[in-house]
Amino acid sequence: MVSIQSVLLALPALAATVAAHYKQVQGHADAKYSVVTGFFKQDEDSTNVTTFSHMDNLGLLDNLTWTDIKNQLKEYNDNAPLNTTYKLIYYARHAEGYHNAAETYFGEDLWNCYLTTLYGNGTTEWGPDAYLTEKGIQSAVNNSKLIKSLIAEDFPLPKSFYVSPFTRCADTLLLTWNDTVLAPGYATPVFKEGIREIIGIDTCDQRRDRAYLEARYGWEFEANFQNDDLLWQADKREDAGRLFWRARQVLDDVFNSDENDVISITAHSDIGAGFLRAVGHRVFPLSTGAIIPLFVKQEKSLNFYPAALNSNITIGEWETVPACPATLSISRIASDIAFSTMSVPEKYSVMTVTTVSTVTPSA
């Protein structure tokens, strides 16, 4: 929809500096987001998060069709007041990466208090920018089959793709959508720093440079995307409040700059939790490779909303690495410390490009 309100109300593009991610917007937002329920199982409190599978028609309620979703989206937008816009957003978490597999293998405690700060253990590398595992690649291929099967059912395909600047996200996006909407002449994904994973401490979330991503995918970058990762720090990490406000800025940005009504976002777990909070969705942890549709409403105000209308979520202290629990086996830690003497990989020199690198850029 070519919305008049986007012309009237679009804020001038923020001078996108690195610091903009942390702009203190608490209490001074000009838009309110919510999820329109009644379309997808994941939105219903009665749906069990543990047993939910996106492979079951992406959670579409059994009494609805994808044609209904298409029609409803159009109807909602056609009848919306000038300050209101609806978008269907497919939020995807990347498929399993080497860091996910290692965390599963070693257990959360040892991972969080120690191993996540290392780049690998001598046999597996999980940082910087962990690649997809074979299992991860398979689940993204499965997603692609699912999407292809839904096309026959009038599934609303995304018209814009935003992707976190990590290979595990870009590879997941590529494997999922390559055969359908990424063919040359259709959509070209855009790398967006704002949807990268929680920043700091975890080496898997330290990104490669822009030049690497450009050469590997040939996609577009949002304005002012920096070459180097200027945000990641080894000793401190964002808190949930920062993630929430970062996700909100992404929403503002997408709603204010993109006219398309069906959008794909491929990103991560923690920023995903921030994103779900920012659209007012219930807490819904996504497994690796999961995709959920969100029917999102944006309501803009010419005045800033008071804080209480938006959220009471504030930015807290930066997180530091938690101490290892006393219950962790000392011998286990000691044997793991043996490989902490491994040197930090020479910048990208140890990285091998997996099969998808041969794909012809769609740009």
Ligand SMILES: *[C@@H]1O[C@H](CO)[C@@H](O)[C@H](O)[C@H]1NC(C)=O
């Ligand atoms: C959700 O499903 C899991 C696995 O079957 C079960 O253990 C859990 O109790 C269920 N949760 C609720 C709230 O029903």
Ligand SMILES: *[C@@H]1O[C@H](CO)[C@@H](O)[C@H](O)[C@H]1NC(C)=O
């Ligand atoms: C579909 O089923 C849900 C309950 O699962 C119900 O709330 C809703 O009204 C139904 N919608 C239609 C269009 O029948």
Ligand SMILES: *[C@@H]1O[C@H](CO)[C@@H](O)[C@H](O)[C@H]1NC(C)=O
């Ligand atoms: C390194 O971690 C992987 C799991 O990601 C495990 O399979 C492998 O055995 C580990 N190697 C060492 C030396 O501990």
Ligand SMILES: *[C@@H]1O[C@H](CO)[C@@H](O)[C@H](O)[C@H]1NC(C)=O
């Ligand atoms: C992919 O789908 C196949 C067939 O349904 C299934 O056996 C396999 O476990 C799936 N793989 C992953 C990684 O999800």
Ligand SMILES: *[C@@H]1O[C@H](CO)[C@@H](O)[C@H](O)[C@H]1NC(C)=O
């Ligand atoms: C949006 O417009 C509707 C209809 O004109 C109005 O009722 C509502 O108060 C407006 N919302 C805001 C936040 O300005």
Ligand SMILES: *[C@@H]1O[C@H](CO)[C@@H](O)[C@H](O)[C@H]1NC(C)=O
């Ligand atoms: C924020 O806190 C105030 C005071 O406790 C409360 O009235 C308001 O409903 C809260 N707003 C939200 C969005 O949770």
Ligand SMILES: *[C@@H]1O[C@H](CO)[C@@H](O)[C@H](O)[C@H]1NC(C)=O
């Ligand atoms: C992507 O699609 C092209 C054809 O458009 C095909 O040649 C290529 O192998 C595909 N790549 C992947 C990773 O599926």
